[in-house]
Amino acid sequence: MSATDMITLSPEQADELARTVLQAWGLAPDHASAVAHTMVSGERDGCTSHGLYRLLVAANSVERGVVVPDAVPEVSEPASALVRVDGKGGFAQLPFAQGLPLLVAKAKAHGIAAMALNNVVHFAALWPEVEALAEQGLVGLAFTPSHAWVAPEGGTKPVFGTNPLAFGWPRPDGQAPFVFDFATSAVARGEIELHRRAGKAIPDTWGYDAQGNPSTDAEAVLDGAMRTFGAHKGAALAALVELIAGPLIGDMTSAESLAADEGRGGAPLGGELVIAIDPAGFLGSGVADHLRRAEAMFAAIEGQGARLPGSRRLAARAVSDVQGLRIPAKLYQDIMDVLERGKQRG
Amino acid sequence: MSATDMITLSPEQADELARTVLQAWGLAPDHASAVAHTMVSGERDGCTSHGLYRLLVAANSVERGVVVPDAVPEVSEPASALVRVDGKGGFAQLPFAQGLPLLVAKAKAHGIAAMALNNVVHFAALWPEVEALAEQGLVGLAFTPSHAWVAPEGGTKPVFGTNPLAFGWPRPDGQAPFVFDFATSAVARGEIELHRRAGKAIPDTWGYDAQGNPSTDAEAVLDGAMRTFGAHKGAALAALVELIAGPLIGDMTSAESLAADEGRGGAPLGGELVIAIDPAGFLGSGVADHLRRAEAMFAAIEGQGARLPGSRRLAARAVSDVQGLRIPAKLYQDIMDVLERGKQRG
CATH class of the missing domain: 1.10.1530.10 (Malate/L-lactate/L-sulpholactate dehydrogenase, four-helix barrel)
Structure with missing residues (x-):
């Protein structure tokens, strides 16, 4: 082979x-x-x-004992437009799947709804979750903290996780939804990991060593702090994700998640916030017309040779x-x- | 003088x-x-x-006739967790103020709620709006398109507006809320305008001339296209703002707003989406405890000499x-x- x-x-x-x-x-x-x-x-x-x-x-x-492999998720309704799924320390996918129908129903009933996944181990991309919402005709937003690996702009010590956010938008005529998902860190942590394994230098804009100096040494940055994308704006977004998918839903910040890991090197444990908005809420019978106007925007992007996210x-x-x-x-x-x-x- | x-x-x-x-x-x-x-x-x-x-x-x-100075806003409830205020072509501030009490009431009743301002002229920063929500103890998000001045990543022709987003988070003990507000363009349009007036060159990373070349000529970029911040991630966010504060609420995209302006050079006409989340929805009586955990994150940022947004x-x-x-x-x-x-x- x-x-x-x-x-x-x-x-x-x-x-x-x-x-x-x-x-x-x-x-x-x-x-x-x-x-x-x-x-x-x-x-x-x-x-x-x-x-x-x-x-x-x-x-x-x-x-390593960081996940409960047979956890039984518990779905509840803390408010009329809110869903909570306690994952009981298991992986996030089943809690999401079990809460999804109720989230969809609430978004359709009230126009907007949110779901918190609590106490889940999240190791995957967020896009499958917002895509699942968009496939049901809803606009979806998802956020999750991770482990404290990323420094705030102007600092060099880790506070934030890689804190991804994802967005899904339904498209007409059987097209796949418009979906994107990105980390608020400058690069994915896995990218730095790959450089470390290959013994390759990284750009000195990706992070800092433990002494707070910009470094091209992947291992030093993994032990120090990554940077956010987009300078102070990316850092502001990282803080947003940290807050609304952490304290707002009663779950851990990235710093708390890393502390709870106790050095086992496991996937982040914590929460995720998913927001679903029903286009019919504001648009009533006009959904198809207004989705077509969104298509015009997509066409203006692709028509000049740029790629859609x-x-x-x-x-x-x-x-x-x-x-x-x-x-x-x-x-x-x-x-x-x-x-x-x-x-x-x- | x-x-x-x-x-x-x-x-x-x-x-x-x-x-x-x-x-x-x-x-x-x-x-x-x-x-x-x-x-x-x-x-x-x-x-x-x-x-x-x-x-x-x-x-x-x-x-220039781009605003109706004495418009009478109309507040309606398209769904149980949604508020709509038709600004009837007037400035956005009064419609916001008139819809705010209902948005707050709905967020408290349902855990999350959203308000669309439609048919408003928006010339101001968004932070006063999320700050008003945070002062009432709610988490606030606000989004608005503007005029099509900003190119998608990988392209050089304007599609997006400067498309700001704003976030507000309540802080305990009488502190002012944590509030940020930033444009998804690389810089504010006014910044380029200031350079033009002063006859100063701009960095060639701010935008393109009408031929699609990076340019240091402020006037050429004003006539060409600005860039988003944060490369493809900033462009994805600009698209998000465009969609959820445009077609999702039945209002104009930045391209449509610019076309409607018909060269009068007026402030953007269109919509704004405001989302309000009540921390008590997920946290019940635990709000104070969890807000303190957010304070620990702020302290970790400021404690290393970094500035809070x-x-x-x-x-x-x-x-x-x-x-x-x-x-x-x-x-x-x-x-x-x-x-x-x-x-x-x-």
């Missing part, structure tokens, strides 16, 4: 593989299905860092739909090894 | 002056009060570009509270001239 060998899986095979691995590591079947769905979606959309590779991360989280994912999805999911043979082997370890452990 | 001469006004004098000028230009008294309050707040907080200087802009908008405004406010509002004598003279023209016109 050469380093460039690839294995091709159908989505069904990938899903089966992911569920098998996750169940071997003790995930309850409903958790395994929800998590597998997210990983296979990521792999399909070319987000390899959030694809099947995350099986290794999930197994690691179970092994999220379009790379959709292009990768189209390729995957034809070719299947192609993953490195080495990754496939690693997954098989993790499966074996899970079975022996069980 | 030298170029550096300053005039000092008390807040009450400034408010009286602003109301007098606005009423001379035909604003109904309730519009004049609401607009004056915003301008005086801006001046007090050191946002001179959104302070009393805007009296000249407001008069210009009346003169919005802190410059609050520092300026503290100075104004002691010294009064100090404005250039030249501006005061310009305002007097505008007052005179308004009176002659009436």
Whole structure:
């Protein structure tokens, strides 16, 4: 097997593989299905860092005791337009899936609604969650803190997580929704991790070493602090995410999540806030007309050769739909090894 | 009178002056009060570009017929957690003030609520609006498109407005709320305008000329396209603002607003979306405890010598509270001239 060998899986095979691995590591079947769905979606959309590779991360989280693999989520309604799902320390995907119908119903009933996921382990991209809302015709926003790895603008000590935010917008005529998802850090933490593994220098604008100096040493920045994107504006957004998906929903800040991890190196534990808005709330029977006006904006972007946010994912999805999911043979082997370890452990 | 001469006004004098000028230009008294309050707040907080200087802009908008000075806003409830205020072509401040009590009541009743301002002329900063929500203990988000002046990342033709977003968070113990407000363009349009007037070059990262080349010529960029902040992430946010404060609420995109202006050079006409979340919705009786956890995050930022977003405004406010509002004598003279023209016109 050469380093460039690839294995091709159908989505069904990938899903089966992911569920098998996750169940071997003790995930309850409903958790395994929800998590597998997210990983296979990521792999399909070319987000390899959030694809099947995350099986290794999930197994690691179970092994280190940072996740409750068979947690039973509890859905409640703290107010008429609010949903809360207590994930009881399990992965975030099942709590999201269990709360989604109620969130959708509340958004349609009241025009806007919000859902807090509490006490969940979040290791995945946020876009599948807002895409799920947009596929039901709703506008979605999602936010989650992570671990305190990112310095505020003007400082050099970590306060914020990578604090992603995601946005989904329904598009007419059977088109995939307009969806984007980005970290408020200058780059993904995984990007710095990849440079560290490859022994490559990073740009000195990505972060600071523990002494507070800009550094090109990936390991020094991982031990120091990352920077936000977009200077003080990105830092302001990182603070927004920290507040509305932390204290506002009674869940941990990134600093608290990192402290709770106690050095185990697990995925962040904490909360997520999802906001859903029903276009029919403000637009009534005019939804189709006004969605067409949004299409004119998309056309003005693409018409000048610029890319719509999220379009790379959709292009990768189209390729995957034809070719299947192609993953490195080495990754496939690693997954098989993790499966074996899970079975022996069980 | 030298170029550096300053005039000092008390807040009450400034408010009286602003109301007098606005009423001379035909604003109904309730519009004049609401607009004056915003301008005086801006001046007090050191946002001179959104302070009393805007009296000249407001008069210009009346003169060019882009605003209805005595519009009577209409408040409605399109859904149980939604408020709509049709501004009927008037300035945005009065519609906001008239819808605010209902938005607050709905957020408290349902946990989250949203308000659309439609058909309003928006020339001011957004922070006074989220600050008003935070002063009532609510978390606030506000968004508004403007005129199509900003290119998408990867393109060079204007699609987006400067598309600001604002965020407000209540703080305990009588502290002023945590509030920020920033444009998703790389810099404020007024900044480029100032360079143009001064005949100064701008950095070539601020925008493109009409041929699509990066330019250091302020006038060329004003005639071409500005850039967003934060590359593709800032552009994604600009699209978000465009969509949720445009088509989602049945109002104009920045391109439509610019087209509707028909070259009159007026302030943007269109919509604004305000979202209010009641911390008590998710936190019940735990609000005070969780707000304290947010304070720990603020302390971690300020404790390392970094500035909290919005802190410059609050520092300026503290100075104004002691010294009064100090404005250039030249501006005061310009305002007097505008007052005179308004009176002659009436």
